[in-house]
Amino acid sequence: MWSAGAEKEAGSAVIRPDRVVTTVCPYCGVGCNLQLHLRDDTIYRVTSPAESVVNKGNLCVKGRFGYDFVYHPKRVTTPLIRRTVQAPGRRTQAFDRAEWREATWDEALDLVAARLAEIYRRDGSNALAAYACAKATNEDNYLLQKMFRAIFRSNHIDHCTRLCHAGSVVALQMAVGSSAMSNTAAEVIHNDVFIVTGSNTTETHPIIALQMKAAVEKHGARLIVVDPRRIEMVNWAALWLPQRPGTDVPVFSAMAHVILKEGLVNEAFIRDRTEGFEAFAASMDKFTPEYAEAISGVPRDLIVRAARLYAGARNAAIYWALGIPEHSHGTDNAMSLIHLALLTGHIGRQGTGLNPLRGQNNVQGASDAGAMPWHYPGYQRVDDEQAARSFEDGWDVEPGGLNRTPGLTTTEILSSVGPGGVRALYIMGENPMMSEPNLNHTRRQMEQLEFLVAQDLFLTESAAYADVFLPAASWAEKDGTFTNTDRRVQLVRRAFEPRGQARPDSDIVCDLALRLEQRLGTGLGRRTAGWSYTGPAQVLEEMGRLVPEYAGVRYARLEGEGLQVPVWDDSHPGTPFLFEGSFPRGKAKFHPLEYRPAVEMPDDDYPFILTTGRVLEHWHGGAMTRQSRLDDLYPEAVAEIHPADAARAGVAEGQAVRVSSRRGSVVLRARLTTKSTLGVVFIAFHFREAAANLLTIDALDPQAKIPEYKACAVRVVPAREEELPHPEARLARGRW
């Protein structure tokens, strides 16, 4: 049924691997260890060592079965150049290979170098921008940002961290001075209470969810879920606080209010390790449980009980994902969580902490490697003179040569496309045409580009706009390192040679950088920033010389369990949990908070709140999972809607519906489920034929510049079956 000839023919041979390669999963930030069983370069079975510290031999459906994309016939493995010259305003998407011609690497890279150099000479640094890639290795990202900073003197380089945890990063930097998960994920079994909020953990970090389930079932921990959806983790929760999307600040601040009012604070911790307490405490006065209930819909009694449970714990931790930062007040949301830890001192010990669960396999690493507009590698600010000098020194750039002005963020880069703004964009692996909010706006901006380079596996929705397509090697075809969500740097190993002419991202970037230096060299008045590496190990070594946290991270030390950064020197063992004696900024700082509602609230025309997210079976824009048999398991987009709301909208289970916002509309099937609470509609953003981001709003958090993916107003009306993009794609599923 599921594939031709599943009935096994007589005489077919049992397969034995000709090699088994140990590497790291390319999907989420958990960083599961994999063993790829290979026969003639075909990955046919994936296992994991039972002794692996990250995942104890367990995998999820993507890590176990999601590898068809590597071999997909549509994968592009030859450099491509567009046949028709593209002009700003008239740029089109070319999904049909007939619109492209195959080129040699020399021709493609020379063309890219010539056009980028031309635009740089004409319009200067600010005309060039790059999207780095949280799926690529630390080395790939380090080199791409180095190329943009050292050659083009542009800080306009960012990646999807802006779209996921930017609010958490900014809040954590402001409050404690470090933005990673403070503790190791596996420490969850040492919690006696933990809060999960804005994280559908069983679907987005399935292996951490297993550890959470074990913490509850086998180690007696009590779980508090704060989430507007009735996610699977609620099955394990002692308390579930279902807040309306966008009302996190009132809920968590009301918990702080209760903790303050009932004297459940850790006075010694506040006195010795924090500052700004008085002003903060005063700002919490008005966040009574009654006030929070009125705004959030969470019964006051639940807020009080949650506050007492968390504050009364011996070891308590908070785990959150994108439900917290992806708001126009995402920084405030994250801050309201940080306050709980600072009030109670549940940080700086094993089994406690503030733990933003990072989404992508290497979003932590790409951020560490400096693929961000305001920071050099290691979160050293570009406008810090000393930091700039150290990178000028490291990259052989003349003193004062590096750009000291913080660059544009992901969403800002696209918004500024046009004359006088960004003219050329270099996209390594990202897919803004799926991942940006308000895609109709994104499309108009993409069309205004003068020159676009895409480096990817497939002609994605974004790559299809490009002038030149550079075929990249997949994760199985290159060496490098990923840094997972709990800061563990692990080795990624080449299992087989890149297919066709594809090349690892690092190779492509270095080759291009050399060609650019040749063209621009005299103008820049210097020798070279250095692009001839013996391999990724040497790249990481260079990064270690410039980033103190990575000083001791060497390939030779990464065999086995890897190393958790910071690793301050060659003998440092790594850091399982942070902030034991002090915070990077010295004392942690409280910040007074105000409640700001979501930018777009439901009204008579658009009565529902749309919240977006992921499902277990798919990954982000779908470039990998939708080119795999995972798509057979979850073949179509659905709108999850509460049965009572569906009745109100006149919609039945499985019926086609049109979901519209003020920015766009999509047609998809309705799924009636109490996983959605009243008034909330959920759509996953993986499906290009019903792209949730056509609906989302491009309102940004003022500090973190993260868009408000998690709340906008929509209406739901019945549609006709034939309006569905794939009426025939259905699969009855029993999972929650």
Add this chain to the structure above:
Amino acid sequence: MAERIELTIDGRAVAVEPGTTILEAARRAGIDIPVLCYSKRTTPNGLCRMCVVEVEGARGLIASCLTPAAAGSRIHTETERVVRARRTMLEMLAFSVDLSEAPDLQALMDRYGARPERFEGGARRRPAPIDDNPMYVRDYAKCVLCWRCVQVCAEDVQFTFALNVSGRGHETHIGTAFGRPMPETTCVFCGQCVDVCPTGALKPRREWLLEQGMSAEAMMQATMTEKRKRGPALGGDESPGVVGRGGEGSRQRRDPS
């Protein structure tokens, strides 16, 4: 230093922490007791009896995987009685179940000189393979009922409870609630069950297809999604749809907005 208890296994003195199973104690002493249902990833439940040993003073054979070692006990792991028990179990299994993809069990059959033909005329278990999901194939003709898959699906790892043990006696088999197809159960397709299956009864579809000589590229072409994209007519749907306006020549079929 933690308390230790002392015992002898096959004449060797062994000291272990209280609570250590006989199997663990033997392994630490370098003595290999064969196992079938036992796995590091599941709670031992003494189902298969392959790991039985003789304990002096005990009436029957003892399953070493779940019996804690007792102080002063004298244990023999490879007596004639033990060997005969293991051989008989292997013979009965090999006759009723297809062990062709269980190399560990085949090695044990060699080690103990098992002759399954002694059970000629007995009932065989030959249910047809179940091909009900995109990720893995279930061929219960190869199932030895070790329960590992059920255990990892339940409290030992996943807390998903999609697989269970159904039927009684010879009719015992691994199945789903009400025999529903896998996608309609609570299954999340993590494949922990496939990983722990010792006999190839559970197999990744990619492996299944590779055995039939299918290339990696052809495997992808055989998915429902690709077949659907190709559609009833010739040619493919090159346009990815809607997040693109589509340039010249792209065959746009739908417009969502």
